[in-house]
Amino acid sequence: MEGSGAEIPMDCLSCHVLAHSEWDVLSKAEARLLDRGKTCSAYAPGETLFREGDPCRGVYCVHDGLVGVRKTDQNGQSVLLARFGYPGSMLGYRPFLAGECHRGTAEALAPSRVCFIGRDTVEELLARNPRVGLNFLHSMTKALGEAEEGYFQVATHSLRRQLVHLLLIFRSRFGVVGTDGAVRLQLPLSRQDMAAMIGVRPESLSRTIRELNDEGLVRFSGRTAHLLDIQALSDELDE
Amino acid sequence: MEGSGAEIPMDCLSCHVLAHSEWDVLSKAEARLLDRGKTCSAYAPGETLFREGDPCRGVYCVHDGLVGVRKTDQNGQSVLLARFGYPGSMLGYRPFLAGECHRGTAEALAPSRVCFIGRDTVEELLARNPRVGLNFLHSMTKALGEAEEGYFQVATHSLRRQLVHLLLIFRSRFGVVGTDGAVRLQLPLSRQDMAAMIGVRPESLSRTIRELNDEGLVRFSGRTAHLLDIQALSDELDE
DNA sequence: CGCCAGGTTGATTTCGCTCAAGCAATGTGG
DNA sequence: CCACATTGCTTGAGCGAAATCAACCTGGCG
Numbered sequence: 001m002e003g004s005g006a007e008i009p010m011d012c013l014s015c016h017v018l019a020h021s022e023w024d025v026l027s028k029a030e031a032r033l034l035d036r037g038k039t040c041s042a043y044a045p046g047e048t049l050f051r052e053g054d055p056c057r058g059v060y061c062v063h064d065g066l067v068g069v070r071k072t073d074q075n076g077q078s079v080l081l082a083r084f085g086y087p088g089s090m091l092g093y094r095p096f097l098a099g100e101c102h103r104g105t106a107e108a109l110a111p112s113r114v115c116f117i118g119r120d121t122v123e124e125l126l127a128r129n130p131r132v133g134l135n136f137l138h139s140m141t142k143a144l145g146e147a148e149e150g151y152f153q154v155a156t157h158s159l160r161r162q163l164v165h166l167l168l169i170f171r172s173r174f175g176v177v178g179t180d181g182a183v184r185l186q187l188p189l190s191r192q193d194m195a196a197m198i199g200v201r202p203e204s205l206s207r208t209i210r211e212l213n214d215e216g217l218v219r220f221s222g223r224t225a226h227l228l229d230i231q232a233l234s235d236e237l238d239e
Numbered sequence: 240m241e242g243s244g245a246e247i248p249m250d251c252l253s254c255h256v257l258a259h260s261e262w263d264v265l266s267k268a269e270a271r272l273l274d275r276g277k278t279c280s281a282y283a284p285g286e287t288l289f290r291e292g293d294p295c296r297g298v299y300c301v302h303d304g305l306v307g308v309r310k311t312d313q314n315g316q317s318v319l320l321a322r323f324g325y326p327g328s329m330l331g332y333r334p335f336l337a338g339e340c341h342r343g344t345a346e347a348l349a350p351s352r353v354c355f356i357g358r359d360t361v362e363e364l365l366a367r368n369p370r371v372g373l374n375f376l377h378s379m380t381k382a383l384g385e386a387e388e389g390y391f392q393v394a395t396h397s398l399r400r401q402l403v404h405l406l407l408i409f410r411s412r413f414g415v416v417g418t419d420g421a422v423r424l425q426l427p428l429s430r431q432d433m434a435a436m437i438g439v440r441p442e443s444l445s446r447t448i449r450e451l452n453d454e455g456l457v458r459f460s461g462r463t464a465h466l467l468d469i470q471a472l473s474d475e476l477d478e
Numbered sequence: 479c480g481c482c483a484g485g486t487t488g489a490t491t492t493c494g495c496t497c498a499a500g501c502a503a504t505g506t507g508g
Numbered sequence: 509c510c511a512c513a514t515t516g517c518t519t520g521a522g523c524g525a526a527a528t529c530a531a532c533c534t535g536g537c538g
Contacts, residue, residue, distance in 0.1 A: 199394035
C-alpha cells in the first residue's frame with residue numbers, strides 16, 4: 001500500500017507514447033538526454049507516486065495505466081481531481097514550474113508504468129528546446145480551462161448530473177459497444193473513488209446508481225457497467 | 240448597463256502598475272510598442288469588458304478598480320470566479336494563449352480603468368521578449384493552483400466556512416484596523432455578487448451573515464463590515 | 479469457518495434552495 | 509416636494525437533495 005514502485009527498464013527512444021506527450025518535439029539527441037535523466041517504475045493500484053506537501057523534484061510521465069490525484073482535508077475527506085494521467089500525459093508539472101510543493105497526492109488507480117524525470121533534465125530540455133516550454137504552456141491553458149469548467153460544474157450541477165457526466169467520460173475511454181447497441185464498460189475506480197471524484201459520499205452515489213438502474217438507463221454489476229440508453233443519458237446533461 | 244466603456248488616454252511609459260504586471264521586463268522600445276498597440280477605457284460598475292463566447296482578440300490589463308469574471312448557466316445562475324483582476328493584473332490571457340473564445344464574462348465591479356492590448360501587439364511582444372512568455376507561464380501556474388484549490392474548497396466546505404474565508408481575504412485587501420482592534424472594511428461587492436462568489440443564493444448568504452452577526456463575530460451595515468473577532472473567524476477555518 | 483473491507487440500504491437530520499412577502503434606499507415624474 | 513416604481517437586502521415557511529448514523533449484506537481471504 002506504500003512505497004515508490006518497483007524500478008523497471010524503459011527506453012524513451014522507442015517509446016510510442018512520447019509522440020503524444022509534451023516531448024514530441026525533441027530531437028534524437030535531446031531524447032537521449034531525456035532517456036538518461038529518467039527513472040521508470042511499475043506501480044500497483046494504491047501505490048503513491050508523490051504526496052501532498054512533498055517537494056517537487058521533477059515531473060512524471062504516465063506510460064500506461066491510470067493515475068489519480070487526490071487531495072485530502074483534515075477530516076480525511078478526500079476529493080479526487082478529475083485530472084488523472086492518461087497514457088502520455090505529464091503529472092506534477094504545475095508545481096514544478098511554479099517552484100512549489102506538490103498540492104495533491106498522486107496514486108496509481110490501475111497497474112501503471114510511470115517515468116520520473118528529474119529537475120535537472122527537465123530544466124536542461126526546457127532551455128535547449130523552447131518548443132517544449134510552449135507545449136507545457138499549452139497543456140496548462142487546457143488544464144486551467146478544465147479546472148475552471150469543473151469548478152463551475154460542481155457549483156451548479158446535481159449529484160445525478162455529475163454521475164451521468166462521469167459515466168459518459170468513462171464511456172469514451174473504456175467503453176465497448178455491445179451487440180445490442182448498449183455500451184459495456186469496465187470501471188477503473190472503486191465506488192469510493194468515484195464518489196470522491198464527484199465530491200459526494202459513497203452512500204449518496206450508491207443511491208443514485210440504484211436510481212439510474214431502476215429507471216433502466218444503466219445496469220451496474222460490481223465494476224462493470226452497461227449503459228443501456230446513451231441517448232437518454234446524454235439528454236440529461238443538456239437539460 | 241451595456242457598452243465597452245469610454246475611451247481615455249493613458250501612457251504605458253509612465254504607468255506605475257506596469258512594473259507589477261507581466262510586462263515588467265519590457266525594454267523602453269518594447270514599452271513604446273505596447274503603448275501604441277493598446278486602447279484604454281473607463282468602465283462604470285456593471286459594464287462588461289468581454290462576454291462569454293466572444294472571440295478573444297487580445298488581453299486586458301487592469302490599471303485600477305476591480306473587475307470580476309462571471310460564468311452563467313442556462314437558468315441564469317451565475318457564479319463569480321474568484322479571480323478578479325487586481326490592479327496590474329492581466330485578464331483574458333488564458334483563452335488568448337489557448338486560441339479559444341472567452342469562457343467567462345468580465346465585468347467592472349467598481350469604477351475601473353482597463354487597457355486592451357490587441358492580438359498583434361501581444362504576439363509581437365511575446366516573440367521579441369521571451370521573458371514575457373515566462374511571466375505569463377508563471378501567472379498561469381499560480382492561477383491553476385488557485386483554481387484547483389478553489390475547486391477543493393467548494394467541494395468540501397460549508398457556506399459559512401466559505402463566507403468566513405472570503406471575509407478574511409477581503410480583510411487583507413480592504414481591511415482597516417480600528418482603535419479597538421476590530422477591523423473595518425468596505426465591501427467591494429454587492430450581496431448578490433458575494434453570494435455568486437461562493438456559489439450560493441443571496442438569501443442563504445443573508446441568513447449566514449445574520450448568524451455571524453448574532454454571534455457577535457462581525458457587524459454588518461450596508462457595505463461596511465466590522466470584523467470583531469478575527470481570532471474566532473480564523474479558528475473556524477482550521478476547525 | 480469467521481473476519482473484514484467495500485458496498486448497499488434504511489431512517490433521520492441538516493443545509494441550502496425556492497417561493498413569497500416585507501422593507502429600506504434611491505430614483506423619477508408630475 | 510410628494511406619490512410611486514425600482515432595486516437590493518432581509519426574513520419567513522416549506523421543501524428537497526445530500527449528509528450522517530447505523531445496520532446489514534457480500535465476497536474474498538486468512
